[in-house]
Amino acid sequence: MELPFKRIFISGGAGVIGQEMVRCLAALDAEIQVLVGDIKPRPADFPARFQYRQGDLNFLSEQEIADFAPDLFMHLAATFERSTETYGFWEENFRHNVRLSHHLMTVQKDLPSLKRVVFASSYLIYDPALYTFTEAPARPRSLREDDPILPRNLTGMAKLSHEIELRFLQTFRAAQFSTVCPRIYRGYGRNGRDITSRWVRALLAGEEITVYGAESMFDYLYAADTAEGLLRLAAAEAVTGIINLGTGRARRVADVVAVLQQNFPGMLAKYVASDIPFEGSQADMTLWSSHIDWTPPTTLEVAIPEIIAHERAQAAAAASAKAPGHILVSSVSGKVPLVQAVRQAGQRLYPGIRVIGADINAQALAFHFADESWVMPPTADEQLPNIISYCQEHGVGHIIPTRDGELDFWSRHRAALATAGIAVLVSEPDAVKRCLDKLEFAVLGQQAGLPVIPTSLSIDSLLADDAALSQESAFVVKERFGAGSLSLGLNLPYATAVNHAQNLREPIFQPFIQGREISVDGYVDRAGRVHGLVPRTRDIVVSGESQITTTFHDPELVARLSEMVAKLGLYGPFVLQAVLTDDGQLYIIECNCRFGGASTLGIAAGVDSFFWFLQEAAGADLSQYPFRPAPGPLRQVRAAADVVMEVKR
Incomplete structure (x- = not known):
């Protein structure tokens, strides 16, 4: 199989079909680049060269996906429940089916790179009156693409909704990219949540299985075949719109049980009557066969032993990755x-x-x-x-x-x-001590060649060390430890500075530098590299915190600061306080090795500190989550707000 695409974005790529697709792509072409997005942790066997974005894809940004620039979008991400959806599925279906599909196309529909969209839809869109019965069916109904539709449940409704959205986009973007919506039949596979996998897990645990509707007939489609079929369909760029993807050969539930019996000779099965209608459905593959010279080959007799072997290996291996704490x-x-x-x-x-x-x-x-x-x-x-x-x-x-x-x-x-098992967002002890002690920070900063403001325990020592200073100069007096804004004496004459120091526990002295005071929000990754950095002006300051602060664009300054911060041995978020003089000189006042009071503006401007921390704690390489600064200046105004909430009882 040849694939005319080299940059592929797979949503839901850690799911049962997605994992098969990633394995297929890894063996297909060494030049193919893949970005997998999924809410689950990265599967251990995914190739290191493939990018992985763990997290809710409802938060995927247009800039983030534009940086990858996919030419093929394989949309597999979805949530579903068993045959009968629960009341609680109402919100989950909207968020992770309806809203997610809409969002993922919103951030990609205008990408110049995008050439093809394959959306994994479902046969649940067809009117169930066509294929459900009160009595066990003698033969299955072959469903055609032009058969009547009436989604069977919320999942089917969500699939139909996005099919219509893609049809809408094709009226405006057909010259840019093509879309195809394969309606997939009864899926099962390794690592699945389907009834076949659940029965296998139960039998491996020595439990009895419960069988409902043994005479129902389904078009069972093995996930490995689904993945290959979707890739073949992607390559068939002339195929657009709706198309069935199944085997075209329905099997009874009793056939699944019989294959399990062959592999578990001593198994116990309890057959239970149910008021759920019998089903008898299979895909009419006529349209598929007219375009693609391949049909899914894997039978239940071949697939179920593979699922059993996989589940045995899973049980023998270490516990699978759990949800983050x-x-x-x-x-x-x-x-x-x-x-x-x-x-x-x-x-x-x-x-x-x-x-x-x-x-x-x-x-x-x-x-x-x-x-x-x-x-x-x-x-x-x-x-x-x-x-x-x-x-x-x-x-x-x-x-x-x-x-x-x-x-x-x-x-x-x-x-x-x-x-x-607990990750803490904090630097090494030496780096913390260096930042908390303003005198030590200044001394070590000077030794490292950083443009720190001279600092001394004695105002006279400060004068002796700097010939440019005199008793006519202005000074800053502050506590050596703790928040610099507490009891701060700013722009003080010599005598006033001396008197002010008498009211402090351990005062330090600095020359007062006239200029524009700035804060710098940044993040240092586990390797000690500055992953992102944004400077901002402190427009209005109250009790040491910026009440109004504005980011500004200065690539040269950012480069200088990034090089300087790398010498401090920090990890995680930091806030530098500095002064920029009118002649372009930079003076670093101090560094706080934590998230700052107004650093939420830094997040909005691209320094995604908390998300980066969570990703690193999960083992991710932040090179897959690059710093994307906001394109223009942003201003943050910290204002009090009244919040009304329900009282928890």
Whole structure:
């Protein structure tokens, strides 16, 4: 099989069909580049050269997919339930079927690279009156593409909805890309959720299986055949619109049980009467055969032993990757925007992630915006066992510290927490100490050749070391440790600076530099590389935090700062405070090795700190999640807002 496409985006590529498709592509052509998107963790056997994006694809951005520039989109992602959909499926179907399909085409429909779209639709679109019966059918009904439609359930409705959307797009984009919607029949395969795989797992566990509707007839389509068929259909670019994909040879449920009996001679099966109508359906493959010289070859007798072998191997191997742990945000206090940003990042990775707000204050405001709250003990060494115990009992897999005073604790214990299966967003102890101690930061910064502002414990030593300074100069006086805004003395004459220092615990002195004060939000990955960096002006500052702040574009400055930050040995988010003078000189004031109070603007501008942390904790290489700065300046205004919510009882 030859494929005329070299850059393929597969949604739902970690599913039962997607995994077969990835294996097929890996063996097909070494030049093919693949981007797989799925909410599940990356399968262990996926080729390293294929990109993998774990997370909810409802959050896939237009820029993100444009950077990959697919020429073929294989849309497999979908959610479904068993024969009878539950009431709770209402919202899940909309989000991960209807909304997702619409979103994925929204971000791709105008891509110049896109040439072909293959949407995995379903035979559930056909009117069930054609193929369901009150009595066991003597023969199956062969469903044709032009047969009446009436979606059987919400899943079928979602499939039909997107078929119509693609038909709409073809009226405007036919010259750019073609679309085809194969209606796939009764799927089953390795690693599946279908009844065949569920029966195999039950039999391997020595359990009895329950059989309903043994006389029903289905067109069983093996996932490996489905994957190959979809790729062959993609290559047949002249084929558009609706087309059936099945074997065209229905088999009874009793046939499946008989094949299982051959492989499990001692199996127990209980046949149960049901009020669910009998089904008798198969694909009319006439249209398919007129275009494609291949039909799915795999029979139940061949496929089921493969599924059994796969399930045995799965059971013998280490436990499969579990859902990522929940996120604990410590010292949450009133950091509502931060909690909301963490939740958004978590939901993009895995919808089941919960955010736990933790604080020693039982009245912490941000508790109301977290999924759960914990009045935690102080971050003292003797409390570490209690903290680990809580995290393990509540499924916490990630910790995000938010206060300077706790960074040393989390940093010193991050190895112990990692052993307990908990990733902490914090730098190494030496880097934390360097950033918390403003004097040490200045000294080591100067030794590393960084343009840090001179800092001293003595104002007279400062004068002695810098001939350009005198008692007529202006000075800054601040605490050596802790938040720099507390008790800050800014632009003070010599005598006033000396007097101001007497009210501080451990004052340090710096020359006052006239210029534009900026903050710089960034993220350093696990390899010590600056993964993203955005500068912003501090337009209005209240109590040390930017109430109004605006990003600006300066590639040369970003390059300089990235090189400087790489020397600090940080990991995770950081905020640099600096001054830019009118003549272009840069002076670094200090560095906070945590997420800053106004750093939510950094996220909006492309420094996706929390999402990157979660991806790295899951083992991802951030080279697959490149920094994409916002195309223009953004401004953030921090304003109080009234939030009305239901009272939890």
